[in-house]
Amino acid sequence: MIMPINNLWKRLRILALSLLIAGPALAYAAPARAGGQETALIIFYGALKVSQSQAIKAAANYYDAVGFGAQAQKYNRLADDFSSGTLGGADGVKTFTQASAALQSDIYELQAYGAVPNARQKELAEKADGQFAVAKVAMLAAVVSGTVAALNCDCSTLEKIVIGVVLAAQASTVTESLTQVMEAAKAYRTLELGDSNGFQLVSKEGEVLLASL
């Protein structure tokens, strides 16, 4: 399972590189590919929505585990929206990314305070961790199948390159945001033993303040 996914990523990276090299030609080809790209994205988003719903459900369970009850309810409703199709497409990707970032931020905030989870919270959080892992596997599989289906269009090679790049960017956005939440959760697991401290990278605005270093 893993090998085909890796191969696909390699191909998508190659496609991205090809796009850069072929920039001027693609600009000329843009009007012709618009319809195909739109259809491809619909197919791709359709493949993703189940795994997005799974991941948001896991996020809801994580919020519930660590004591953010209101956020847990909000995320349960969001998961339903994904699974029912009320939420999807580009808006779905944007909402998914924001939801993941909010949970990630809250997990790190707990670590920054030193709010060590109690035994019950740890147990529930570990279950949610497992659900994240399942959702990620499903998401990677959906990226593969969605990309294959989307590229199975009656399109020119040039159009397929463009579609491939767009899909790769979308796939990267959703999988990366899920990966980051999982990293935050992993760090929180070791807070009791002093292995985590809630540190995050500095924003661009913050870097300006520390530029003299």
Add this chain to the structure above:
Amino acid sequence: MGIRIQRIIVLIQSSALVSILAAGTAFAQDATKYDVRYCGLGLQGSAVDFAKSSPNLIKIYRSQAKFYNESYQSYKKMDWNINLISKDDTAGKDNNLGLVHVLTSENTDTQSYIDPRDNLKRYNVSYSFGINTILFDISALQVKAVIPSIINYNESYAKDPTAAEISAVYAKIFNGFSDPQSALSRWVGSVSEIPINNDVRGSLAVAPVVLSEAVKAELLTTRATPQQSPEAFARNLTAKYEALLAKTFKKPIVPVVFGASGDGKPSSQYIANIPDCLGANQVSMSLPDPSYELRLTVDLLSSGKVQHELSEMADKSRGTVQTELDYGGRYITKIVAVESQVVDDQLVRGGKVLDERTFKYARSLRFTGDREINSYGQYEKLSSSFLQELLKNYTTQDKKWIKSQMSAAVTDKKARDNGTIAKSWKKLISETMQIKSVNDKEKAK
């Protein structure tokens, strides 16, 4: 985006020595391993001073028979490279080598916070203590190798814990042999990963961390208590550097022992109490010379504050903005080939600088709403995180990391060339010092 720094941690290091320990009965018949007498628990310095500075650890030390028996049983289950001999073994197999866990210091830090989930005041207590695992010559009273460890443990409380409650937690930590996830079990496990022998060639040491005047002033400005002094900052960071070094490079080290003069200068003698093998009186053991010394100067520390709008999905009942508190440091790092001299009973180390760099390192904490927190503690964590990443990247020679941590103070184009630095580190760390990449070690697991 990604955080990671984790780390700090349970710098459990420990090591090698321990490996030894386990030998126990299982290896007692293996003639290819050398015999080491297990000396249980000891303490660093004089018992009187230790009792004053470490009121909780001294209680553990006084119940050392329990620790001895439980640790000995635990080590029997592990795969060691030596034959471990019980202190009570009279079979005459002794070859004058002893192994002891020496308690070095304790630090209990309580911080209150308002829990964002229910707006109630709570307390986070960080328990931290040091243990040096030491291989030594029992007859000649010479230290052969040391694996320093700092064990951390955190717990949250609804009320400010009493001294008795804190003491009970230390006892609980030392009762952790039966729980594989406990801090104590993790320590034992990490100890076993460091091969130990009594050959000190190629050994490593950390020099006492140096603070610039600007850093001292910043720490005095940002500290929350009088105990948070620049001297304590440097001492704690030195101990963490040692523990991280042993853990990351998977090698025993020669420890820094601050002299009795209190002037912060290192001593050439290691004072300890090792009652199970050397009787009730304290002993003074000589230290070997290291081959390499790692030095660190904290040149600058600064902080900043940025506020961001909250995202659509955030819980806005807790505030309308996200506060980003930024912490950054400028660090001068050196690796030195050592030439040591003892002058007036004090150790003076000189030598050739093999590598010298100036790096920056910055990280942030983010909170919903407007928050202010004590910077001194964050500077400690920041500096430890930097050291952890530095040591890891010494072994992996990651060009991207070198580039992103390059200080603005380095203006020479050649000195900023991350490719050249990576090559230089590969030659020094991997080839000359023969330190394995942490990536290789991960792959090997």
